[in-house]
Amino acid sequence: MFGRNAWSIGRLGGVELKIDPSWSFIAFLIGYSFFVVLDFRFDAIGTGVLIGLAGLMALAFFFCVLLHELAHAWVAQTRDVEVESITLFLFGGATKADLETEEPNDELTIAIVGPVTSLVLAGLFWLGAVGFGSGTVGGFVSGRLGWINLILAVFNLVPGFPLDGGRVLRSIIWKQTGNIARATRIAARAGQVVGFSIIALGALEILLLGALIGGLWMVAIGWFLAQAAQASFLQLQFRQILAEVPASRVMSNGVVEIAGDVTIQRAVDEYFMKHDHNAFPVRDGDQTVALLTLNAVRETPREQWSTTRVSEIAEPLSDSLIVAPSDHLDEVVGKLMGGDLRRVVVATDGEVSGVITPRDLSRWMQRTQELGLTESPAS
Numbered sequence: 001m002f003g004r005n006a007w008s009i010g011r012l013g014g015v016e017l018k019i020d021p022s023w024s025f026i027a028f029l030i031g032y033s034f035f036v037v038l039d040f041r042f043d044a045i046g047t048g049v050l051i052g053l054a055g056l057m058a059l060a061f062f063f064c065v066l067l068h069e070l071a072h073a074w075v076a077q078t079r080d081v082e083v084e085s086i087t088l089f090l091f092g093g094a095t096k097a098d099l100e101t102e103e104p105n106d107e108l109t110i111a112i113v114g115p116v117t118s119l120v121l122a123g124l125f126w127l128g129a130v131g132f133g134s135g136t137v138g139g140f141v142s143g144r145l146g147w148i149n150l151i152l153a154v155f156n157l158v159p160g161f162p163l164d165g166g167r168v169l170r171s172i173i174w175k176q177t178g179n180i181a182r183a184t185r186i187a188a189r190a191g192q193v194v195g196f197s198i199i200a201l202g203a204l205e206i207l208l209l210g211a212l213i214g215g216l217w218m219v220a221i222g223w224f225l226a227q228a229a230q231a232s233f234l235q236l237q238f239r240q241i242l243a244e245v246p247a248s249r250v251m252s253n254g255v256v257e258i259a260g261d262v263t264i265q266r267a268v269d270e271y272f273m274k275h276d277h278n279a280f281p282v283r284d285g286d287q288t289v290a291l292l293t294l295n296a297v298r299e300t301p302r303e304q305w306s307t308t309r310v311s312e313i314a315e316p317l318s319d320s321l322i323v324a325p326s327d328h329l330d331e332v333v334g335k336l337m338g339g340d341l342r343r344v345v346v347a348t349d350g351e352v353s354g355v356i357t358p359r360d361l362s363r364w365m366q367r368t369q370e371l372g373l374t375e376s377p378a379s
């Protein structure tokens with residue numbers, strides 16, 4: 001969901017650190033709001049120094065969020081859960097860990113350690129504020145950073161997936177039911193409920209208190225959370241379907257095969273222009289040996305169509321183009337992405353039973369979702 005357009009800023013202990021472009025917006029906003037409060041309190045200091053100070057505070061906030069995420073990643077790694085990347089985005093960060101290597105207890109510990117880190121940071125900044133003394137610039141800056149870390153901890157503990165608190169909730173349900181899909185569904189629903197509640201509170205704030213900016217912030221945060229909850233649930237469902245459904249359920253049947261010694265001209269006239277397919281398996285004797293695609297035909301000069309045989313331009317069927325009917329969709333997707341023909345042939349021992357294209361796959365997924373078949377009734 002996030003991180004697709006994120007900038008990579010380096011690696012730490014094998015974990016890639018990334019920043020989503022939305023973060024530069026929030027960093028600017030936070031820096032600006034720091035400047036406004038600093039300017040209000042300590043206007044005697046001078047604008048240049050205050051801007052520098054506000055920049056430093058924004059930077060400190062950035063490191064606090066990073067520490068929160070590094071804590072997730074570090075605990076994950078000590079538990080042998082693979083961590084791929086950390087992405088900082090609009091309202092915080094996301095640590096991408098490999099779910100397959102995870103257990104409910106791991107998820108609980110990994111999730112809780114983030115907010116705990118933010119709480120510890122809040123405590124440290126509070127001590128710093130006391131040390132500098134109230135009324136001083138240092139005390140004020142430290143106190144503000146303490147508050148922000150406290151808010152970060154509390155917001156992340158809200159029990160709605162994909163927030164840390166939602167992950168804690170999911171791990172508890174997961175542990176009790178042994179069913180991660182059900183646990184994710186409940187935790188994601190909670191995330192949506194929390195998201196819509198925050199939107200409602202934001203709307204009330206605007207309508208009753210007239211606080212437009214604050215209210216809009218709440219609406220934005222609530223909307224973001226509700227969307228993220230929905231998206232993470234769909235993502236999990238999608239992954240489960242890929243891992244469980246066999247190729248034979250998705251493939252288009254009614255495969256039309258071409259004999260290898262037919263000319264391209266005949267293939268065009270009698271196959272491409274008559275059937276609704278952009279590729280045809282090519283037969284040699286009793287074996288299917290190749291795949292003739294529209295692209296291969298297009299790349300052959302028109303004047304050679306009547307003299308060239310299909311077998312001369314068809315792509316030989318290698319392992320990267322064939323899946324067994326019982327192979328699961330994750331394998332199919334891997335081969336669809338890996339090859340440049342954008343299709344795989346479903347076959348057993350040279351006997352073709354179907355073809356799968358990305359379009360077949362996405363249409364099948366869409367129908368599955370529209371009919372509500374994404375979950376087995378038992379769960």
Ligand SMILES: [Zn+2]
Nearest residue numbers: 114115156164
């Ligand atoms: Zn977290």
